[in-house]
Amino acid sequence: MTRMTRMNGRRTSASALAVVAALGLSAISPVTAHAAPAPAAQTAAPGDIVSSAPSSFHPLPGQPTNTKAWKVDYRSTTAKGEPNTVSGTVIVPQDGRKGPRPLITYAVGTIGMGDHCAPSAGFPKGTTAEANLIQQLTLRGWAVAVTDYEGLGTPGDHTYTVGRAEGQAMLDAARAAIRLPEAGLGEDTPVGIMGYSQGGQAAGWAAELHGSYAPDLLVKGTAAGGIPGDLMKAADFNDGSYGSGLIFMAAIGQNAAYPELNLESYLNPAGKQLVGALRNSCVADGAVLGAFKKIDDMTVKNPLDQPDWQQRLRDSAVGTRAPDAPVYQYHVITDELIPYAVGKQVRKDWCAKGANVEWHTVPLGEHVSGVITQSPLATNWLADRFAGKRVSGNCP
Numbered sequence: 001m002t003r004m005t006r007m008n009g010r011r012t013s014a015s016a017l018a019v020v021a022a023l024g025l026s027a028i029s030p031v032t033a034h035a036a037p038a039p040a041a042q043t044a045a046p047g048d049i050v051s052s053a054p055s056s057f058h059p060l061p062g063q064p065t066n067t068k069a070w071k072v073d074y075r076s077t078t079a080k081g082e083p084n085t086v087s088g089t090v091i092v093p094q095d096g097r098k099g100p101r102p103l104i105t106y107a108v109g110t111i112g113m114g115d116h117c118a119p120s121a122g123f124p125k126g127t128t129a130e131a132n133l134i135q136q137l138t139l140r141g142w143a144v145a146v147t148d149y150e151g152l153g154t155p156g157d158h159t160y161t162v163g164r165a166e167g168q169a170m171l172d173a174a175r176a177a178i179r180l181p182e183a184g185l186g187e188d189t190p191v192g193i194m195g196y197s198q199g200g201q202a203a204g205w206a207a208e209l210h211g212s213y214a215p216d217l218l219v220k221g222t223a224a225g226g227i228p229g230d231l232m233k234a235a236d237f238n239d240g241s242y243g244s245g246l247i248f249m250a251a252i253g254q255n256a257a258y259p260e261l262n263l264e265s266y267l268n269p270a271g272k273q274l275v276g277a278l279r280n281s282c283v284a285d286g287a288v289l290g291a292f293k294k295i296d297d298m299t300v301k302n303p304l305d306q307p308d309w310q311q312r313l314r315d316s317a318v319g320t321r322a323p324d325a326p327v328y329q330y331h332v333i334t335d336e337l338i339p340y341a342v343g344k345q346v347r348k349d350w351c352a353k354g355a356n357v358e359w360h361t362v363p364l365g366e367h368v369s370g371v372i373t374q375s376p377l378a379t380n381w382l383a384d385r386f387a388g389k390r391v392s393g394n395c396p
Contacts (some may be wrong), residue, residue, distance in 0.1 A: 002021070020103075020316070025061060034138075044075040044083075045170040046075055046168070046171075046214070047076075047174075048075045049179055050073040051073045052070050052180060052182075055070055055120065057091045057125055058126035059126060059128075059134070060132075061126035062126060063126055066093050067092060067093050067094060068094055068247060069092075070089070070090045070182060071089055071120050072176050072177075073326065074173065074175070074176035076150065077172070078165055079257045079258070085154055086121055086147060086149065086169045086172065086173070087118065087148040089144060089146045090122075090145050090180055093139075100190070100254060102191070103145060103174060103178065103190070104144045104191075104192045104193075105144075105173050105174035106134060106195065106197075107146075107166065107170050107203055108198070109197035109199050109200075109371065110197055111198075111283050111318075112249075112286050113278055114152075114280045114282055115282070117281075117283070119147075119148055120148050123146075129263050130371075133375045135334070136375065136376065136379055137379065138245050139154075142192075143177060143185060145174050146173065147172075147202075150204070150256075150257075151256055156266050157235070157264060157279060158256065159254075160250055160252065160259040161201065161250040163202070163205040163281050163317070163318060166201060166202035168205075170201070170206040171209060172204075174191050175216070175217065177215065187216070189218065191219045192221055192381055193206045193221070194223045194378065195223075196371035197367065199226040200225050201228050201318055203223070203224040204222070204227050204229070204318035204319075206222070206309070208321040211324040219324075220325060220385040222328070222378055222380070224328070225370055225374055226370050227329070230317060232310065232313050232314075233342050234246070234337075234338055234339070235247075238337065239295055240293070241291075241292065243336070244293045244295075245287045245290020245293070246290070247295060248274060248293065252277070253307055257312075263275070266307070267300070274289060274293065286307040296376065316348050319348075319349030319350055321353065323350065323355050326391045327355060329343070329347055329350075329360070330374045331344065331361065332365050332366065332367060332369065334365065336367055337367065338367065347359045351393075356391065356392070359393075359394055
């Protein structure tokens with residue numbers, strides 16, 4: 001897929017489909033109700049379970065998977081260090097395995113901003129597209145914890161692209177899985193971190209925060225691809241393109257984490273209408289709504305020109321700390337949404353800080369094809385880490 005532009009002021013149906021394919025790693029699912037988090041979440045420790053209930057995991061509608069699943073609400077931490085509640089799903093194969101099994105904490109790519117878009121809402125219906133990739137993990141006998149991220153499935157806006165919130169939600173999802181008695185896991189459970197696109201940002205942050213935020217987890221490695229390591233460069237790249245909906249969703253997410261940014265004060269009437277629609281949209285419809293919109297056409301003043309917005313976007317950068325476990329990182333050289341140079345800079349920064357990084361350039365394809373082609377290789381790499389095999393990386 002190549003980068004598209006507006007032609008004669010119109011979007012073709014092919015462009016709309018391209019938006020869905022490029023941005024949508026999860027499908028639209030019906031709106032579901034969510035209970036408010038229990039008050040105990042404010043006194044619990046990060047990763048403690050606030051509530052849990054049986055659920056189910058289906059890559060396609062009605063497809064059996066020989067797994068058990070639970071919807072969990074668990075305690076986590078906001079980007080400002082305050083306690084919050086995040087929802088997610090714990091999936092465990094029913095294969096009769098005795099003893100410890102590996103656990104993957106998995107972060108999905110961009111799915112939208114509405115609660116009904118959350119992975120936990122789609123798994124029972126078979127409408128979460130990345131469930132097909134997650135099934136490849138459960139078929140190996142691995143347990144999987146999938147965070148919904150802050151604000152998806154719980155009150156408030158989703159803190160989309162806020163790296164610290166995402167990384168903490170991933171690490172606490174792993175803790176919650178280990179603390180869920182029905183899952184049969186234990187403190188000696190080896191953990192892998194995995195994600196692509198938005199999930200790659202989350203995985204990168206989880207890898208960087210592990211030692212300081214969740215040293216109790218036995219993290220063996222991280223597989224992360226398509227990492228939007230520099231949000232300012234990603235925004236500039238997508239402004240006015242068919243991927244521009246990402247910018248406006250990111251603005252909602254940053255404002256959710258940092259209300260003092262006061263997003264509404266920057267929006268003109270068209271911008272307010274767009275942002276209002278995006279808040280309740282999944283990626284497919286939201287991407288179409290936001291396609292080919294320029295920031296200057298939706299605002300009275302561009303917030304990305306302001307020092308406070310610039311600082312908050314820098315705060316979500318990936319590559320500022322060295323992960324303390326090996327990393328498998330990959331990026332499509334022709335990525336039309338997240339520039340290849342942005343992902344490569346993350347690798348350069350991690351390597352400069354002494355991280356053990358195995359870097360892979362994907363020579364062909366577009367953004368979504370990267371995770372489809374690389375997921376099996378990344379999974380094999382994680383299997384080697386669980387097996388205790390050494391990896392030396394390929395930093396320059």
